[in-house]
Amino acid sequence: MEKRLTTTAMLFSVGFVFMLICTVGAFFYGIQIGKDKTEEKYAAADEGSALAASAATPYQQQDLVSFYHTVFLPYREFQNEWFAAMNKLSQGKTNEATSMFKDLASLADDKAKEASSVDMQRSPLLGQSQISYIRSLKLFNEASLKAATSAKTLTTAELKKNVEQEKTYQSASLFALTAQQAYYSAMLKWAATVNTDIPSEYTSPAMLELNQWKNLSITVKNKLMSDQLMTRKKLTTYYPQDLTSRVDEFVVSGQASKMKLHTLSSVVDLLINTEAVRSGDFLASMSTLYQKPLLPQLPFFSVETN
Template identity: 60%
Template sequence: MEKKLSANAMLYSIGFVFMLACSVGAFFYGIEVGADRTESRYEAEKASAEAKKSVSPYQQQDLVSFYHTVFLPYREFQNEWFSAVNKLSQGESIDASSAFKELSNLAKNKASEASSFNMQNSPLLGEAQVAYIRSLKSFADAASQAASSSKSAKGDELLQLIAKEKNYITATAQSLTAQQAYYDAMLKWSASVNVEIPSEYKLSAKLDLAKWDTLPITVKNKLMADSLLSRKQITTFYPHDLTSRVDEFIISGQAAKMKLGTVSQIVELLLDTDAVRSGDFADSHAKLYKKTLLPQLPFFSANAD
């Protein structure tokens, strides 16, 4: 009887141990499966996050959207401003008071237009948008002041007053800041398309011609925007027009003939002699830049104003 009980007890013990082993095995198997699934999900989420990070905030579409919704409204005002100023400087008959009042209203309308699209997802484009809007608002105030000043000052005297007026100075500074940020965004875009292009490049007064010749076009354009900003010089031409004139000056042998060894020296000469025009880049595009990497923006085309 005791032997049978011992045998039964032994079988029960063996069964219990077997079931316990199975339970423990199942428990640890479950933990391993759960851990694998958690790790897989984590890796998937990490890969997704990395993929999002790898997407540049400066896409072709962003640059084009900025061009049409922010840059063009500003450019349309700028063209009208330069037209009025040019007439004054050439002594043409013009009702300055009426002209500047219209410019003030136009600047306000264009500032509102440039505010209609949110570019803040692309940091540099957002910065440029804000600066262009501020520039237009300051131009509106400068134009109003010019309309008032035109009652007592004419021609060159009026132009001198405008150039010294604080709102005009602010408008110019904001315009150049916006321009520089836009061209910097183009550089960031090109670097995301071609890893051999640097995403950042600093303007240096010692940049020599040999080094300049090796730089991608988007780097050159950004450096010319830097140069115009540093000179506090608002112009009718674009930074890429200045790029093309520098390249032509070097290729033609004029730089060597005049013993100019740095890009800064050439830029100074070209700007001081008023040797750059809007459309210079488009005229040189087929000869110098046909195979270069540029965003598809209208002002790089032959029909640019």
């Protein structure tokens, strides 16, 4: 009897141990399978995220180029005509101001439609810039129609002053400057994807020393110049990069030091107030001031296309 019990107990013990081994083995096997599947899942997710991020990068060069030709250029073409008309007024060379401003109103309307022909909203800053340029052109349309009416009763000198003080024109200018800021901010975003040493965003301190300015990349400098023009509500015929090059020229030549100017704002004030900046200044000094600058391949950065 004792022998049978001993054999039964032994068989039971062996069976129990065998089951225990199987259970433990199954447990660890399940853990390993789960671990492998989890790693595969996250690896696939990471790869997918990387591909999606690459495909959806909002500030690629082709986006900046597309924006230039489809939105910026139509606005710029109108702006050039606007400044040409205002120059005629300042020189008293036009006796047909009414028809001139009617033509400008029609041109602004056409260019607003042209700038609306594409959707740039995939890139937030470019989308913002597009909207602001379109609003600017629509306001320029209104300002031009008002100027056409005023031209019937005012002299050319009075008309120019009246236009520049009119709220619709001032709003049109502010929207254009806002659009310009967003476009140059988008260029900075692009530059940061090409060179990780360049920040994707940069806000100037209240007092930016020229020693700090000298160490900034060209895309940061251009963005800051668009900020400076916006702060001063200064709509100009020249580009932010033209102002950048004049500041750099002023610093490199030692003129800033001679005049004991130590901050960026003080130099910008001097250059703007003395009308020392011209369209084309950047291209004229590009080869001497900048060695292989990191800039998107846009026509207004290229000597060959200007």
